[in-house]
Amino acid sequence: MAPSKPDYDIFGDIVKHKLRNSQADKYTSDSKNTFCYQLFTILKLSMDSVNLCKDFVSFFTLLNTEYSGAAITGVSNKYPEFLNFWLNRQFRARSISVTPKSTFYQHLINNYKTFEAENKLNNKIHDIDDLHFNKLNSLYEFYKVYYDLKSNNNENCSKFLEHFKKDYTPAWKKCFNENDVEFCKALEKFTKFYEEDKTSISTVCITGKSSLPKLLSPRSYQIENKEDKKIGNSLIMGTHNATISGLSKINDKEYSQLHELISLRYNFLAVYNEDEKRSNMLKILQEFFQYCSRNRENSNLFSFFKEFLREYYIKNKSEYGEIYDDCSTSSESIKSYCSIYQGFSEQLRKSLLSINEIEEEDTEDETKIRQSFISYFSSDSIILQLEKDNNLLSNITPILVGTIAGGLLILFFLYKFSSFGSCLHAKILKNEETLYNFNEEIDRDLFENNSELEINNSNNRKIHLSYNPSLKPF
Known part of the structure; x- marks a missing residue:
């Protein structure tokens, strides 16, 4: 029970x-x-x-x-x-x-x-029980830390931020993973209370490093059936490296930011500071294009491409535009997220700017979105050159060539300087002699059995060639 x-x-x-x-x-x-x-x-x-x-x-x-x-x-x-x-x-x-x-x-x-x-x-x-106690305790800690901050003790500010950064995200995830509606309602109630009341304590955390986070309400705690049908869910939920669609799995090690985004229904949980958020936004795009480039030959990639644009990119398009403007105008920007952008290849930067031209209404136009998709991934000349891509062939080729060359060299020495070479040579000569005798016998037999050549009189001009069925055609 x-x-x-x-x-x-x-x-x-x-x-x-x-x-x-x-x-x-x-x-x-x-x-x-x-x-x-x-x-x-x-x-x-x-x-x-x-x-x-x-x-x-x-x-x-x-x-x-x-x-x-x-x-x-x-x-x-x-x-x-x-x-x-x-x-x-x-x-x-x-x-x-x-x-x-x-x-x-x-x-x-x-x-x-x-x-x-x-x-x-x-x-x-x-x-x-432990499961429900942990949820209750997380709610208790949110209220407790918040009221501690309201005591106007600036030392509590960093503690407050660290606590929410560490504990709010896991609590929010429980609304999806465990589908506990009552817990999510209680968490949403705290979130609304916090957003309505945080102006009263905004003077406590006034530095850029310690700005109050904006908490995302778990408004999606009542999971709709369509959520389960999203292709992104299947790409992170698969137990094997390949999914039912044939696309490779989006694992949390290689695609950590993209995996986190999809697991949270394409939502950001909290904003602690601008640099941190925008750094993560750029990493998400980097990992997305990297994944698409590696799966570009799979026709099912288009569905994921379209879903990503509709569920995430279009909703954050304006902020991405600000990021591109900030990081493109000066190569010496002091903003840390710009160092990520400037580390991108030239082709990737162009692709980011191109995708930013897609409008919200375009996501409902199958033709337009497919044209954009084809322009990104259809030919080698425009495939993204992601700086983190590992070229598997370049790693294998030197090993393969070295192995073949070494094998040939060993065979040469065995043939020239060992008893194996002598045996092999004798075997080859014997095979050649057998083949020669066999061909000679066939020629003789063919000549003997076809010696009868009858040519009729000049009236009918018929030519008769005898045929020996014992000889099979070549």
Whole structure:
């Protein structure tokens, strides 16, 4: 039986929760938490379990007091779910091993009445499996780091950026790979909250290096059937080097940026700074043309070419135009992404400029897009000269020539200076003699059997040649 999915939307009041959690460390209520000691004295669990039990009782008491007089809302009504997450987080942080039916849970549940929790926590406290806990924890960390940044501590800026760079992307990917709609809704809720509120903290991260990232909303979490039919998906999902279409697989080692783009449905996740984003954009194009050049003889390449233009390039065309302008005007540009552009071959640069002439409406015109495709990949004279291409033939040819030459030299020495050569020579002479005798016998037989030549009188002028069927035609 698959574990049930938790409620992910439990962090709307995280500021209050954090405040009460810090106060719970100092709060004690011996009259309500004495049952916790039985975990050690009777049930033989560790003192870490006892202390966690006491902390849980204190935290619950503070939150219950906080919300007891407030009107019940979506936020205030979910603090039991937050408490359950907090408890599961503490198990892992304190290395306390538990199971869904462990002694700790049962002892806590059996004593709800002791700390007045029976009406609040019934069916709320339980073990969260690792898969769903990791998703909850990632959401918790996003809110936590964001509110830390709002404290106007500039030191938190770099921490915030690094955290999102490291953790937001994997969380966003889960919306596609695991198709967990509820998690993606919760992630989207945080993204909207962040985008609406980030102006209040924009002064904290004001340098170009530490600009606030723009987070891409996981709006595509409800995967449509057409997504599965995209040729790009088949090119990265294949388990072998070749796909069903006959095109080679786009692996994440040789085509890292292109593979990442397709795996995210042709989307960018976040922008940390302009140089980094535009460097990746150029690498994507470089790898795309490299892949097309290597698969240009496969007729199915056209479908991928068209899909790439429609799903990605046209949507980012204006920014690509800015990149080309920035990097073409000066060979001494200080922008790091221009060093990538200037490292391209002249032919590749021309192709990038040509593809930038394609308009959005052209992607719906089969004739126009096919003409562009043919002009790029139809003849050797215009095949892209990608600087990273490995010429396999140039690597093999010297080895092949050397091997053949060495083999011939060995045969020559064997023939001239070894007994093998003498045997071979005698064999050749014997074969020649046999062939000579055979030819002589055939000539004689032919002469004897065809000696009868009859020529009739001059009236009919017929010529009769005898035929011997024992001789087969050559």
